[in-house]
Amino acid sequence: MREILIVGAGKSTSVLINYLLDQSEKENLSLRIGDLDHSAAQKACKGHPNCEAFELDVFKAESREPAIQRADIVISMLPARFHIEVARDCLKFGKNMVTASYISEEMKALDEAVKQKGLVFMNEIGVDPGIDHMSAMKVIDKIRDHGGKMLLFESFTGGLVAPESDNNLWNYKFTWNPRNVVVAGQGGVAEFIQEGKYKYIPYHRLFRRTEFLEIEGHGKFEVYANRNSLKYQSIYGLDDVLTLYRGTMRKVGFSRAWNMFVQLGMTDDSFVMKNTEDMSYRDFVNSFLPYSPKDSVELKVRHNLKIDQDDIMWDKLIELDLFNPEKKIGIKEATPAQALQKILMDKWTLSQDDKDMIVMYHKFGYELNGEKKQIDSTMVAIGENMTETAMAKTVGLPVAMAAIMILNGEIETPGVQLPIRKEVYNPILEKLEAFDIKFQEKETEYLGYNPFGEVGN
Numbered sequence: 001m002r003e004i005l006i007v008g009a010g011k012s013t014s015v016l017i018n019y020l021l022d023q024s025e026k027e028n029l030s031l032r033i034g035d036l037d038h039s040a041a042q043k044a045c046k047g048h049p050n051c052e053a054f055e056l057d058v059f060k061a062e063s064r065e066p067a068i069q070r071a072d073i074v075i076s077m078l079p080a081r082f083h084i085e086v087a088r089d090c091l092k093f094g095k096n097m098v099t100a101s102y103i104s105e106e107m108k109a110l111d112e113a114v115k116q117k118g119l120v121f122m123n124e125i126g127v128d129p130g131i132d133h134m135s136a137m138k139v140i141d142k143i144r145d146h147g148g149k150m151l152l153f154e155s156f157t158g159g160l161v162a163p164e165s166d167n168n169l170w171n172y173k174f175t176w177n178p179r180n181v182v183v184a185g186q187g188g189v190a191e192f193i194q195e196g197k198y199k200y201i202p203y204h205r206l207f208r209r210t211e212f213l214e215i216e217g218h219g220k221f222e223v224y225a226n227r228n229s230l231k232y233q234s235i236y237g238l239d240d241v242l243t244l245y246r247g248t249m250r251k252v253g254f255s256r257a258w259n260m261f262v263q264l265g266m267t268d269d270s271f272v273m274k275n276t277e278d279m280s281y282r283d284f285v286n287s288f289l290p291y292s293p294k295d296s297v298e299l300k301v302r303h304n305l306k307i308d309q310d311d312i313m314w315d316k317l318i319e320l321d322l323f324n325p326e327k328k329i330g331i332k333e334a335t336p337a338q339a340l341q342k343i344l345m346d347k348w349t350l351s352q353d354d355k356d357m358i359v360m361y362h363k364f365g366y367e368l369n370g371e372k373k374q375i376d377s378t379m380v381a382i383g384e385n386m387t388e389t390a391m392a393k394t395v396g397l398p399v400a401m402a403a404i405m406i407l408n409g410e411i412e413t414p415g416v417q418l419p420i421r422k423e424v425y426n427p428i429l430e431k432l433e434a435f436d437i438k439f440q441e442k443e444t445e446y447l448g449y450n451p452f453g454e455v456g457n
Contacts, residue, residue, distance in 0.1 A: 001030040005071035008078040009035040009044040016396030017044050024050040058085050069093045098403045100126030100395050111416040124418035125402050127394035128157035134425035135439050143366045150241050152365030156223050158249025159391050162355035162382050169316045171251035173348045175356040175391045182341045183269050190225035192245040207259040215378050223247040224255050257316045260305050264288040269337035276334035282325045284339050350386040357382050358390040372446040379439045401428050
């Protein structure tokens with residue numbers, strides 16, 4: 001049998017593993033799941049005869065190398081910063097590799113060596129990045145194939161809670177790595193192009209420079225800009241495009257509320273706080289406020305953030321139990337971001353029957369035969385429960401499908417890459433439709449970049 005090694009058995013792997021096990025007889029596959037937590041790997045196997053669980057420490061060569069050496073292909077589901085450990089061994093032992101993460105500079109540096117060995121290192125093939133690339137390139141290539149010229153491309157994705165499980169004032173729960181949510185947008189400036197003008201949003205303004213869009217049947221959403229939209233300009237072949245903007249979707253009101261944490265400094269991950277192991281939630285909040293022997297923590301927060309007691313923003317803070325003097329952070333030498341994450345996980349973790357939702361929206365503006373046109377493309381996927389989430393489905397399925405295609409020689413262009421070629425995206429998007437992951441395309445009047453009906457640049 002052909003052996004697939006899966007490194008990491010975290011939350012996003014459930015659907016990936018189920019799909020590969022379902023295909024194991026037909027495709028002659030055996031799975032080996034390696035994780036530092038052997039019990040997590042065992043649980044992921046579900047007792048299937050074509051699946052073996054074992055303990056794997058990615059930072060120990062004696063643990064990592066033999067597992068990679070015996071595999072036919074390797075899927076790394078580790079946190080993004082750890083993929084490089086696996087990638088170097090895959091290159092050393094001549095193994096193809098698949099990840100769902102963004103291509104790091106270290107991964108990119110392996111490209112020439114990977115090509116020389118004729119290997120495929122497929123990255124960015126989850127949901128965002130992944131399904132966003134594939135669905136976007138399908139339409140962009142179709143426009144070009146018909147002789148059209150791209151004028152505008154906007155792309156937005158949100159990992160959200162489904163309406164039936166939306167029961168908090170923030171209209172949000174964690175559907176993926178909570179840390180990535182807390183530190184989103186940090187470490188750089190959001191850069192994009194709008195109507196030929198370069199635009200920049202520094203982190204301290206990011207959550208107050210939102211825009212709005214509506215998806216038919218699912219209501220209104222807000223969008224804040226991703227850190228660097230311009231990195232995909234040449235990758236997508238959009239060097240002459242007038243508007244290029246990628247962003248993250250939330251329900252309306254989330255960004256204004258999140259900005260309270262940003263302004264107080266609670267999302268900062270650059271320094272360690274003192275005594276956080278025994279620090280109460282209330283003391284954590286007070287750490288960011290001026291000293292006052294008379295005013296309460298609550299009053300100081302309202303004064304500093306300029307919010308009234310009857311403002312919905314205040315209700316959102318109260319709902320998080322931020323001012324509880326009994327609950328402890330319980331993390332030694334935590335950064336503010338780590339402490340905030342602990343507080344939020346108390347309230348925003350999916351319960352057993354909760355359902356999540358992935359929402360994706362692309363807007364394509366183009367010119368064809370002297371006429372300007374626009375295509376709106378949307379996708380909404382709903383999860384089953386806290387395990388079989390829409391996030392796990394939209395990340396895991398394309399990863400699994402790509403791995404099988406590489407094994408079968410259907411993807412053979414070598415190098416460190418992302419899924420922007422027809423040989424990759426056409427069959428995977430077609431397969432995803434069987435799992436109710438499909439895009440609705442609608443031709444509309446071309447409006448250019450003008451989200452509020454205003455004139456200006």
